[in-house]
Amino acid sequence: MSDVSGRITPRAQRGWYKRNEIALTPWLFLLPGVLFFAVYVVFPILQSFNISFYKWDGLGEAEYIGLKNYTDLMGDRNFEISLWNNLRWLILYLLAIPAGLMIALFLNQTVTGIRLYKSLFFFPFVISQVVVGLVFSWFYLPDSGLLDSFLQWLGFDGLNVLGNPNYATYGIIAAGLWPQTAYCMILYLTGLNAVDPEQVEAARLDGAKGWRMLWYVIIPQLKPATFIAFVVTIIGALRSFDLISIMTNGGPFGSTRVLSFYMFEKALSEYGFRMGYGAAIAVVLFLIMLLFIAYFLWSMYREERGR
Amino acid sequence: MKSFASWSATAAVTAVMASQAFADGHALSGDLVIFSDMSNPAPRAVMEGMVERFGEMHPDLNIELTIIDREAYKTQIRNFLTADAPDVANWYAANRMRPYVEAGLFADISDLWAEPEFESLASTRGAMTIDGAQYGVPYTYYQWGVYYREDIYNELGLSEPTNWEEELSNCQAIIDSGRACYTIGTKFLWTAGGWFDYLNMRTNGYDFHASLLAGNESWQSDEVRATFENWRTLIDMGAFIDNHQSYSWQEALPFMVEGEAAAYLMGNFAVQPLRDAGLTDDQLGFYQFPTITEGVALAEDAPTDTFHIPSGAKNVAAAEEFLRFVVSAENQTIINAGDALGQLPINANSSVDDDKFLNEGFAMLSSNSPGGVAQFFDRDAPAEMAAIAMEGLQEFMVFPDNLDDILARLEDARGSVY
Numbered sequence A: 001m002s003d004v005s006g007r008i009t010p011r012a013q014r015g016w017y018k019r020n021e022i023a024l025t026p027w028l029f030l031l032p033g034v035l036f037f038a039v040y041v042v043f044p045i046l047q048s049f050n051i052s053f054y055k056w057d058g059l060g061e062a063e064y065i066g067l068k069n070y071t072d073l074m075g076d077r078n079f080e081i082s083l084w085n086n087l088r089w090l091i092l093y094l095l096a097i098p099a100g101l102m103i104a105l106f107l108n109q110t111v112t113g114i115r116l117y118k119s120l121f122f123f124p125f126v127i128s129q130v131v132v133g134l135v136f137s138w139f140y141l142p143d144s145g146l147l148d149s150f151l152q153w154l155g156f157d158g159l160n161v162l163g164n165p166n167y168a169t170y171g172i173i174a175a176g177l178w179p180q181t182a183y184c185m186i187l188y189l190t191g192l193n194a195v196d197p198e199q200v201e202a203a204r205l206d207g208a209k210g211w212r213m214l215w216y217v218i219i220p221q222l223k224p225a226t227f228i229a230f231v232v233t234i235i236g237a238l239r240s241f242d243l244i245s246i247m248t249n250g251g252p253f254g255s256t257r258v259l260s261f262y263m264f265e266k267a268l269s270e271y272g273f274r275m276g277y278g279a280a281i282a283v284v285l286f287l288i289m290l291l292f293i294a295y296f297l298w299s300m301y302r303e304e305r306g307r
Numbered sequence B: 001m002k003s004f005a006s007w008s009a010t011a012a013v014t015a016v017m018a019s020q021a022f023a024d025g026h027a028l029s030g031d032l033v034i035f036s037d038m039s040n041p042a043p044r045a046v047m048e049g050m051v052e053r054f055g056e057m058h059p060d061l062n063i064e065l066t067i068i069d070r071e072a073y074k075t076q077i078r079n080f081l082t083a084d085a086p087d088v089a090n091w092y093a094a095n096r097m098r099p100y101v102e103a104g105l106f107a108d109i110s111d112l113w114a115e116p117e118f119e120s121l122a123s124t125r126g127a128m129t130i131d132g133a134q135y136g137v138p139y140t141y142y143q144w145g146v147y148y149r150e151d152i153y154n155e156l157g158l159s160e161p162t163n164w165e166e167e168l169s170n171c172q173a174i175i176d177s178g179r180a181c182y183t184i185g186t187k188f189l190w191t192a193g194g195w196f197d198y199l200n201m202r203t204n205g206y207d208f209h210a211s212l213l214a215g216n217e218s219w220q221s222d223e224v225r226a227t228f229e230n231w232r233t234l235i236d237m238g239a240f241i242d243n244h245q246s247y248s249w250q251e252a253l254p255f256m257v258e259g260e261a262a263a264y265l266m267g268n269f270a271v272q273p274l275r276d277a278g279l280t281d282d283q284l285g286f287y288q289f290p291t292i293t294e295g296v297a298l299a300e301d302a303p304t305d306t307f308h309i310p311s312g313a314k315n316v317a318a319a320e321e322f323l324r325f326v327v328s329a330e331n332q333t334i335i336n337a338g339d340a341l342g343q344l345p346i347n348a349n350s351s352v353d354d355d356k357f358l359n360e361g362f363a364m365l366s367s368n369s370p371g372g373v374a375q376f377f378d379r380d381a382p383a384e385m386a387a388i389a390m391e392g393l394q395e396f397m398v399f400p401d402n403l404d405d406i407l408a409r410l411e412d413a414r415g416s417v418y
Helices: A002-011 A021-051 A068-074 A077-093 A096-107 A114-126 A129-139 A146-153 A168-193 A197-205 A210-221 A223-238 A242-247 A259-267 A275-306 B002-018 B020-025 B041-057 B070-082 B094-102 B116-124 B150-155 B164-176 B190-204 B206-213 B222-237 B253-257 B268-276 B316-327 B329-335 B356-367 B383-398 B400-417
Strands: B030-036 B061-067 B088-092 B137-141 B144-149 B180-182 B261-267 B284-287 B299-301 B304-308 B372-374
Touching: A021 A275, A068 A275, A077 A168, A077 A223, A077 A259, A077 A275, A096 A114, A096 A168, A096 A223, A114 A168, A129 A146, A129 A168, A129 A242, A168 A223, A168 A242, A197 A210, A210 A223, A223 A275, A242 A259, A259 A275, B030 B070, B030 B316, B041 B061, B041 B316, B041 B329, B070 B088, B088 B094, B088 B316, B094 B304, B094 B383, B116 B137, B116 B316, B137 B316, B137 B329, B144 B150, B144 B190, B144 B268, B144 B299, B144 B356, B150 B284, B164 B180, B164 B222, B180 B222, B190 B206, B190 B222, B190 B261, B190 B299, B190 B383, B206 B372, B222 B383, B222 B400, B253 B261, B253 B268, B261 B268, B268 B284, B268 B356, B284 B356, B304 B316, B316 B329, B383 B400
Parallel strands: B030 B061, B030 B088, B180 B261, B299 B372
Antiparallel strands: B088 B304, B137 B304, B144 B261, B144 B284
16 A cells, blocks of 8 residues: 555645546446436335325325324235235236246247247237237127137136126236236347357257256256346236226226235325325335345345356 | 515405406406316317406416316326415315315415305305315306116106106116116226215215215114115116126216117216217106105205315416306306306306206206205215225125125224224
8 A cells, every 4th residue: 555655646736536536436427326316216215114104195284103004004905905916916927937938939940930920929018008908908898808709609608807806816917927928038039049059969969858958958048037037027016007007997896906006096096195004005015025126136146246 | 476466366356346347347467377177178178268268358467278187187286286386276076175175275265255246156155165164166067867768768668767666667677678777887986986876865865975975974874774775676686787897987888879778877978978979869868866765855966166276376366356257157158058068057147058968957956956966976075985985886786795894894994084
């Protein structure tokens, strides 16, 4: 250290910034990002935590009520329904990953027009969720929908998927899987480009084929793609909102609510005046997301250290 | 500026008190900012027309009209009232305005209501009053009732029912002919609220209904159960179309147009789409919801749409003058005409446009609604209670057996909401 400062002393007339340039510049580049992140992400999160301790209609004075919003949540049947639905979304949405992999493997070949087929399979991800929701709600329409006509043609009774509290959530998840599968497919398609042909060749010489080839040779090499697919699917499942709002509006009788939708209903919708309660739901949702995000960050960190 | 505004406000008030002619000549100036939710094509034209006519009367006044999508308005109003309030804003009567009144965001305009011209609005005074003061003025309202396929009734030899027995026997005849008595779409819940309003007001009367929605009666009381019992009679008969929980109110219209259902309990706004779909006035009829309990005075739903002055208004004098203009008999005749809003004027001195349904509705509300006039389920009950209750009503219509559970839930909500 001492000889470094010794070398600098002769040029002591340099400005303060010049002297600290190496240390400061990264922060200067980071500053806009950090500032926006703090104002638009970190601060609102803290604010939500704060509001969740108040009873507030969004207009008048907020009244501090401690943990009452949270104890109310414990006894709220709609909250329980939303939580279970979130779990259904989380588990069933993961089906998009193997489905996307299958389609990617199927499309990973060179035949005439493969680009066209690939874009057709990718198409559902490009169109808006609102359109997906509308298309599926027409598909499920009782009496006149495609599904109903098909079932009746097969000789079954018609089924009002979105009008039945037992099936409605699954119906919406199926609609959500359509674009999500396309997303996972595109991730795997790029991943498959990076698969080392020499390893495949070597495995083939050793007699590996079919499932064993897939499981022991291909899939391990697709690990980065799987990781990203996992992250986007989990987060996609937790923030499901558009499809529910379009297809059932939370109904029938609230059976398709998830936490994000319930929060919107309680705090921001036409009849929602319970900002504190909505904030409490948001905090719970945030904590659930935090579990996954922490896990993802941790495994990313471990990955980078391993290199 | 402030002193000028208050000076001109007093001047305007005294001027109107003194003489109408002088008030008309009184010059207003500055900016008048109006936020409106009249975003559908016909209401939009009405709103723009009103601003234009008002502008001609007050050439020095610079009017800025902002029209916001009707649904988006319902959530945006909270933001603009607290942040940057306009001088005049649209909203709804009764409990729907209570949160804003209690938060002090709507200005008390009782002095305006004290003026003699406002006596012709007496019918809605109650709906605009909270804790003894008035907070807005009405510009239109519309009747609810049963719109039915007159040709189907004629074909089956039925007449408009006036009591519950006739209602049930009519309905049975319609069902026997392979149709549903009523179409309804409950996806967005409020349509079920309309049914509850009528069944409860006919079974237990207006006063009980109002008191229930104000939180003073138990949802598990015998009276409420009697209402649901009547409703259940209809449901068990198969009176309503299947799968109504999947349709919006518009999506339920084709059932009536195609003759799969014979009637629709709806507001007068349903007439336009039914006519557009090809039903003529010979095919389409209207009747008042029949009596259920003998001796209970008939009461109706007639939701009122309103204008308010936010507390943060900057040009109060111009805003008050605009409200006077809105409620004037002449203006209400123009804006509620069949080619404009196609609804009913509030001002008793206005004339109702010559339209079959407007005439019937006006006659019903002015002479055959002795029990009172309710706003609507989700305007009379507090927002949170309305949301929870309407969900329960929808569930009841699909699974009537869940009634005990639903009522227990509503009673529970009553404990926490009020």
